Amino acid sequence: MQAILDFIKSSRIKSPWLMHFDCGSCNGCDIETLACLTPVYDVERFGIVNVGNPKHADILIVSGTVNHRNKKVLANLYEQMPHPKVVVAIGACGLSGGVFREAPNVVGGIDKVIPVDAYVPGCPPKPEAIIDGVVLGLQKFAEKSLA
Amino acid sequence: MAQTILPFGPQHPVLPEPIHLKLTVEDEIVVDALPALGYVHRGLEKLCDIRDYNQMVQIVERVCGICSKIHAMCYCQGIEEMMGVEVPDRAKFLRVIWSELHRVHSHLLWLGLFADAFGFEALFYQFWKIREKVMDINEATTGNRVIVSVNQVGGVRRDLSAEQLRWIDAELKVVEAQVRALRATTLDDYTVKKRTKGIGVLSSAQAMELGAAGPTLRGSGVAQDMRQLKYAAFDRLDFQPISYPDGDSWSRCAVRYDETLQSIDLVRQAMARLPEGELSVKVKGKPEGEVVTRVEQPRGELLYYLKGNGTNNLDRCRIRTPTFANIPPLVVMLPGLELADVPVVVLSIDPCISCTER
Amino acid sequence: MPIPTKQVTKETLVAEVLQLKNAGWRIVTATCVDLNENEFDLIYHFDKDLQMEHLRLTVPKGAPVPSISGVYLAAFLVENEIQDQFGLCFDGLALNFANHLYLDDEVATTPFCKFGVVRKTAAAE
Numbered sequence: 001m002q003a004i005l006d007f008i009k010s011s012r013i014k015s016p017w018l019m020h021f022d023c024g025s026c027n028g029c030d031i032e033t034l035a036c037l038t039p040v041y042d043v044e045r046f047g048i049v050n051v052g053n054p055k056h057a058d059i060l061i062v063s064g065t066v067n068h069r070n071k072k073v074l075a076n077l078y079e080q081m082p083h084p085k086v087v088v089a090i091g092a093c094g095l096s097g098g099v100f101r102e103a104p105n106v107v108g109g110i111d112k113v114i115p116v117d118a119y120v121p122g123c124p125p126k127p128e129a130i131i132d133g134v135v136l137g138l139q140k141f142a143e144k145s146l147a
Numbered sequence: 148m149a150q151t152i153l154p155f156g157p158q159h160p161v162l163p164e165p166i167h168l169k170l171t172v173e174d175e176i177v178v179d180a181l182p183a184l185g186y187v188h189r190g191l192e193k194l195c196d197i198r199d200y201n202q203m204v205q206i207v208e209r210v211c212g213i214c215s216k217i218h219a220m221c222y223c224q225g226i227e228e229m230m231g232v233e234v235p236d237r238a239k240f241l242r243v244i245w246s247e248l249h250r251v252h253s254h255l256l257w258l259g260l261f262a263d264a265f266g267f268e269a270l271f272y273q274f275w276k277i278r279e280k281v282m283d284i285n286e287a288t289t290g291n292r293v294i295v296s297v298n299q300v301g302g303v304r305r306d307l308s309a310e311q312l313r314w315i316d317a318e319l320k321v322v323e324a325q326v327r328a329l330r331a332t333t334l335d336d337y338t339v340k341k342r343t344k345g346i347g348v349l350s351s352a353q354a355m356e357l358g359a360a361g362p363t364l365r366g367s368g369v370a371q372d373m374r375q376l377k378y379a380a381f382d383r384l385d386f387q388p389i390s391y392p393d394g395d396s397w398s399r400c401a402v403r404y405d406e407t408l409q410s411i412d413l414v415r416q417a418m419a420r421l422p423e424g425e426l427s428v429k430v431k432g433k434p435e436g437e438v439v440t441r442v443e444q445p446r447g448e449l450l451y452y453l454k455g456n457g458t459n460n461l462d463r464c465r466i467r468t469p470t471f472a473n474i475p476p477l478v479v480m481l482p483g484l485e486l487a488d489v490p491v492v493v494l495s496i497d498p499c500i501s502c503t504e505r
Numbered sequence: 506m507p508i509p510t511k512q513v514t515k516e517t518l519v520a521e522v523l524q525l526k527n528a529g530w531r532i533v534t535a536t537c538v539d540l541n542e543n544e545f546d547l548i549y550h551f552d553k554d555l556q557m558e559h560l561r562l563t564v565p566k567g568a569p570v571p572s573i574s575g576v577y578l579a580a581f582l583v584e585n586e587i588q589d590q591f592g593l594c595f596d597g598l599a600l601n602f603a604n605h606l607y608l609d610d611e612v613a614t615t616p617f618c619k620f621g622v623v624r625k626t627a628a629a630e
């Protein structure tokens with residue numbers, strides 16, 4: 001039994017499934033995240049698969065400023081994800097609210113709602129930077145997973 | 148038959164953005180659809196109170212990442228009209244080049260997502276692969292792949308050298324050949340037609356009454372395109388709006404497919420006729436008065452209402468984006484459809500939620 | 506320079522809009538502008554063959570305005586948006602989100618008004 005559990009632990013680091021949630025971004029960050037999944041950048045070669053179901057996901061990629069309506073959705077999605085899990089925040093908006101931080105319906109920053117493990121700055125960050133961020137997230141994921 | 152209410156979204160695999168639809172279904176048939184928005188609302192129009200009219204260019208670019216260049220162009224045109232600034236010719240042509248490149252990348256993006264909506268993943272990847280070439284052009288000429296900050300009030304910030312123009316031309320040849328090669332698969336394929344022909348029909352009368360815009364309007368046989376207003380350099384380019392008569396998802400797809408090629412052609416025309424000259428003029432004074440400007444976005448007609456009061460900050464900056472106009476037609480199209488066709492029809496209007504809610 | 510508009514009143518608004526609709530105009534949108542402590546400007550934009558026509562309605566704050574969503578269904582979205590942002594209430598909205606189109610309770614405080622405003626529906630009068 002222990003052998004199986006260890007096997008699961010080590011393999012899930014090798015093939016993390018990620019889910020992307022747009023939390024009020026301008027789309028710039030979303031299309032760059034999507035671009036990572038398509039042929040030119042192709043994160044699937046690292047075993048990363050994009051899923052739409054939070055219960056299947058290991059990594060949550062969030063872009064956007066977070067407003068008062070979608071923060072509930074964000075918290076809900078995070079709750080539904082099984083342990084261990086990591087969150088990667090994408091873009092200036094996800095980090096602090098970016099250019100929108102003074103707008104009326106902006107919470108400003110994903111870490112105000114859920115804990116964030118890796119931050120990727122940029123407006124929008126290039127796909128290479130997003131991949132880097134995910135890889136950084138994966139290291140944390142490995143720590144959490146083996147802990 | 149008992150009715151069930153199904154939530155569609157806000158987090159849904161086919162949607163890159165959160166929109167929520169409350170679908171009332173009877174068995175598999177949708178009888179009513181109610182949109183619930185607000186998941187991407189930021190309230191950025193209000194930022195004109197604290198940002199001056201030059202800084203607002205950077206804000207409006209971020210209304211939507213997919214058509215940011217065109218937002219900035221529309222805003223700048225409005226301010227320029229208000230302040231009586233005449234933009235140099237070269238800047239006008241450069242604006243057309245970048246905005247049409249944006250249209251190409253936006254339409255390719257949409258064609259891919261649309262293919263994904265009816266489950267044709269190989270086609271999705273093909274279109275996104277082609278699109279990367281256009282993104283490379285954006286990055287090489289402006290420094291950013293998505294938010295190409297080239298506009299400023301009074302002109303543009305960057306120039307294209309003769310060498311860059313030649314390179315863009317060569318790249319676009321490849322893009323065009325690759326897009327043409329996908330025509331049969333996108334528009335004539337048996338399975339694709341099965342999923343899109345006759346699905347989500349909007350008659351031209353309905354489209355006019357519901358205020359549809361852009362490819363949704365032109366897919367219903369109304370040949371109206373804001374580029375006919377001849378803003379920027381469109382008065383010196385050959386341009387005819389594209390329309391298809393049937394008003395179904397297939398027609399809207401065909402309009403966008405043809406427009407992709409047309410935009411490539413427009414870029415070429417603009418590059419061939421690019422005049423020499425200044426890139427921008429100095430802008431003096433403060434905006435005062437009211438102005439309404441319209442341009443054509445990839446998704447349709449974009450309207451800016453700007454009101455200045457003689458200070459650095461605008462009184463009101465109102466943005467009406469094309470998806471905002473296309474939501475009522477969507478609500479009317481959905482009833483009567485089978486549940487499995489809902490994603491196809493939702494995507495057929497090319498929803499851009501961050502535009503809609505701002 | 507203000508844009509050329511046709512001034513209408515609350516009483517004539519719906520009739521004017523109906524006339525435009527029958528003449529084949531397409532509704533583009535409506536804009537609400539906060540003028541001063543007491544008044545809003547509502548500007549309705551219409552389009553026909555690339556020509557534009559604007560109707561301007563100046564209304565006091567705190568009084569409901571007749572909705573044109575009965576004439577153009579498409580207007581329901583923009584009227585709901587104005588309700589959200591300015592707290593101006595529309596009478597007879599085809600689909601009423603009651604100030605919660607975009608905003609949740611935490612922020613449902615007419616964020617676009619520069620000057621304070623009280624929400625008043627027709628029923629409350």
Ligand code: SF4
Binds near residue numbers: 026
């Ligand atoms: S960081 Fe920039 S590109 Fe990303 S969502 Fe925010 S404004 Fe858009």
